[in-house]
Amino acid sequence: MARRWIWVGLGGLLIVLLSVGLSPARAIAPPQPQLTVSHLSPLRTVAGADLNVLKAEPPDSLAQVAPPRQVTALADPSNYGDRYATDINGQVLHNDFIAVLHETVGSAQSALNLFRTRHPRDQDQVSYHALIGRDGTVYYIVPPEKRAFGAGNSVFDGPNGPETVRTNPAFPPSVNNFAYHVSLETPGDGMNNRRSHSGYTQAQYTSLAWLLAQTTIPDSRITTHKAVDRSGTRMDPRSFDGQDFFALLRRYPTRSGLSS
Numbered sequence: 001m002a003r004r005w006i007w008v009g010l011g012g013l014l015i016v017l018l019s020v021g022l023s024p025a026r027a028i029a030p031p032q033p034q035l036t037v038s039h040l041s042p043l044r045t046v047a048g049a050d051l052n053v054l055k056a057e058p059p060d061s062l063a064q065v066a067p068p069r070q071v072t073a074l075a076d077p078s079n080y081g082d083r084y085a086t087d088i089n090g091q092v093l094h095n096d097f098i099a100v101l102h103e104t105v106g107s108a109q110s111a112l113n114l115f116r117t118r119h120p121r122d123q124d125q126v127s128y129h130a131l132i133g134r135d136g137t138v139y140y141i142v143p144p145e146k147r148a149f150g151a152g153n154s155v156f157d158g159p160n161g162p163e164t165v166r167t168n169p170a171f172p173p174s175v176n177n178f179a180y181h182v183s184l185e186t187p188g189d190g191m192n193n194r195r196s197h198s199g200y201t202q203a204q205y206t207s208l209a210w211l212l213a214q215t216t217i218p219d220s221r222i223t224t225h226k227a228v229d230r231s232g233t234r235m236d237p238r239s240f241d242g243q244d245f246f247a248l249l250r251r252y253p254t255r256s257g258l259s260s
């Protein structure tokens with residue numbers, strides 16, 4: 001009996017050694033990762049982190065009350081990285097946060113599955129910080145203090161002039177280092193490349209306003225992927241009603257004085 005346990009113990013040790021040996025080589029250390037952020041809502045660790053929650057019946061939109069239903073569905077760590085305090089030239093970065101709005105084009109479930117899949121190749125790595133389903137559910141995907149890979153080649157043209165940051169010599173500069181990426185689940189008639197679709201649900205606008213009301217990102221720094229994109233290929237979120245959204249956002253007393 002004792003001998004058997006020795007073998008079990010040795011087997012365990014072997015597994016530990018193998019897993020240490022097989023862990024992926026660390027990428028070259030980035031310059032000075034930024035470990036904490038202010039002005040963004042903290043990641044909510046809510047019950048039901050398992051994706052099975054997604055199978056639950058959507059709440060009746062009429063019965064929707066703030067705060068919305070929230071689910072933590074963290075991305076695989078290969079799909080996001082640190083926010084950097086310096087760029088590739090060693091320049092210290094001072095960008096305030098922007099919020100960048102997107103749409104999924106596919107279903108929320110397929111987007112969440114994609115983010116949970118490990119992507120070893122840089123060019124396959126994608127993520128948003130949060131995603132809002134058709135029923136208004138907010139899915140937290142990447143911790144806000146981390147850099148989500150929501151935009152490629154991109155520049156934010158804001159009140160302070162053009163802002164973009166290069167953190168990887170292999171890629172064009174982007175807004176990712178100072179962006180909070182939020183995506184809206186596309187309606188069924190928009191899962192294609194057409195220029196428009198039937199738009200987003202009231203529950204989605206309500207949840208988006210609630211989510212961004214948890215931040216101190218001013219209205220003038222809330223933008224879209226289409227507006228920051230410099231690749232000429234992105235037009236999301238299509239059929240987004242900015243007027244409706246900002247009207248909802250400005251109902252929050254905490255937002256007064258944040259319009260510029």
Ligand SMILES: [Zn+2]
Binds near residue numbers: 150236
């Ligand atoms: Zn996008």
